[in-house]
Amino acid sequence: MAGRNHLYIPGPTNVPNEVLNAMHVPMEDHRSPIFPKLLTPLLEDLKKVFNTTTGQAFIFPATGTAGWEVAFTNVLNPGDKVLVYRFGQFAHLWAEMGKRLGFDVEIHQEDWGKGIPLDKLEARLKEDTSHEIKAVLATQNETSTGVTSDIAGVRKALDAANHPAFLFVDGVSSVGSIEFRMDDWGVDAIISGSQKGFMLPAGGAFLGFSAKALKAVETSTYPRCFLDLKDQITTNATGYTPYTPNLPILYGLRKSLDLMFAEGLDNIYARHARLGEGVRRAVAAWGLTTCAQEGFHSNTVTAVVVPADKDAREVISTAFNRYNISLGGGLSEVMGKVFRIGHMGDMNDVSMLGAIAGTEMAMLDCGFDIKAGSGVGAAIEYYRATAK
Numbered sequence: 001m002a003g004r005n006h007l008y009i010p011g012p013t014n015v016p017n018e019v020l021n022a023m024h025v026p027m028e029d030h031r032s033p034i035f036p037k038l039l040t041p042l043l044e045d046l047k048k049v050f051n052t053t054t055g056q057a058f059i060f061p062a063t064g065t066a067g068w069e070v071a072f073t074n075v076l077n078p079g080d081k082v083l084v085y086r087f088g089q090f091a092h093l094w095a096e097m098g099k100r101l102g103f104d105v106e107i108h109q110e111d112w113g114k115g116i117p118l119d120k121l122e123a124r125l126k127e128d129t130s131h132e133i134k135a136v137l138a139t140q141n142e143t144s145t146g147v148t149s150d151i152a153g154v155r156k157a158l159d160a161a162n163h164p165a166f167l168f169v170d171g172v173s174s175v176g177s178i179e180f181r182m183d184d185w186g187v188d189a190i191i192s193g194s195q196k197g198f199m200l201p202a203g204g205a206f207l208g209f210s211a212k213a214l215k216a217v218e219t220s221t222y223p224r225c226f227l228d229l230k231d232q233i234t235t236n237a238t239g240y241t242p243y244t245p246n247l248p249i250l251y252g253l254r255k256s257l258d259l260m261f262a263e264g265l266d267n268i269y270a271r272h273a274r275l276g277e278g279v280r281r282a283v284a285a286w287g288l289t290t291c292a293q294e295g296f297h298s299n300t301v302t303a304v305v306v307p308a309d310k311d312a313r314e315v316i317s318t319a320f321n322r323y324n325i326s327l328g329g330g331l332s333e334v335m336g337k338v339f340r341i342g343h344m345g346d347m348n349d350v351s352m353l354g355a356i357a358g359t360e361m362a363m364l365d366c367g368f369d370i371k372a373g374s375g376v377g378a379a380i381e382y383y384r385a386t387a388k
């Protein structure tokens, strides 16, 4: 089909041309004297995106899933208890990983569409007077449901309970798009990945650890090898990596960080908030609802609930086959019930209007009772009214 396929999935996101070009490099010696000039500033600059001056950043040639494992196996000890509120597929997978790695995972089920229940969390932490819970796992942005949780609130709950548990945050679909403040929120491990807000292909796990977490790495007895932070710490200190780095990702990251800093992190957060609100207004104009409940709406992805007599998978395949756009599918419990529109990364008003128009066409083709142009019109009104 002529024209480009537009990616409106919540990751991998569209890679800007400047970043694509920056990754198109011949391979080079990663033990050369000039390699540290690439790596060391990247690690420093990731700290700026994480908003930390006291923590340390790491890059693994891996994906976000590996980031979860790095946090588990480096900071905790075998059999440690961790607490997780499960309200979507990624919180679920993170909890399942914990079980498979032999941790004692205390899972509290929440409705898909809600985020971390701060009051319940605080109560549970207060109850744990012997401090058996060693870490709280918090998914900042649950990509499967389009739900954002309040991580500052999670820190407040830990403080209110005077609880020393580590705070691990999955920021795979939030870091670089939605505000994240590692130091201010007392986050001990932040896990993010290259293929979302950083506008890169998958293949980079970008992680941050607090000084408190790094101290625990020294004494953790969990067996690990490829994902051992100690090897990263030793080699990164000299400007190198413990094994062959993913060079194109590193060159691409240099360019994407330059683009992000040129735009300004606060401006990026505001852009995502605006883009997300336009999509939400379109959904309301269609007479549909979002999976996310009030107060939990994500600015990087919207999961749209289809009427009970419709299958969201048909909307997605029609959108792809007829209109050459890619929408995200519903995962696990919400398969067929929602489709997802990603508004993350290299996106602007017109790219979102394309997403909304293509979705509208596909829904009309699938017999949805919506008015042509209704969602597009609502988004246009909002984007024009708030354009700078």
Ligand code: PLP
Residues within 6 Å of the ligand: 011, 063, 064, 065, 066, 090, 139, 141, 142, 143, 144, 170, 171, 172, 173, 193, 202
């Ligand atoms: N956590 C969240 C919130 C995600 O959205 C994803 C992937 O979409 C992951 C974790 C897993 O990351 P990866 O697929 O990079 O391993």
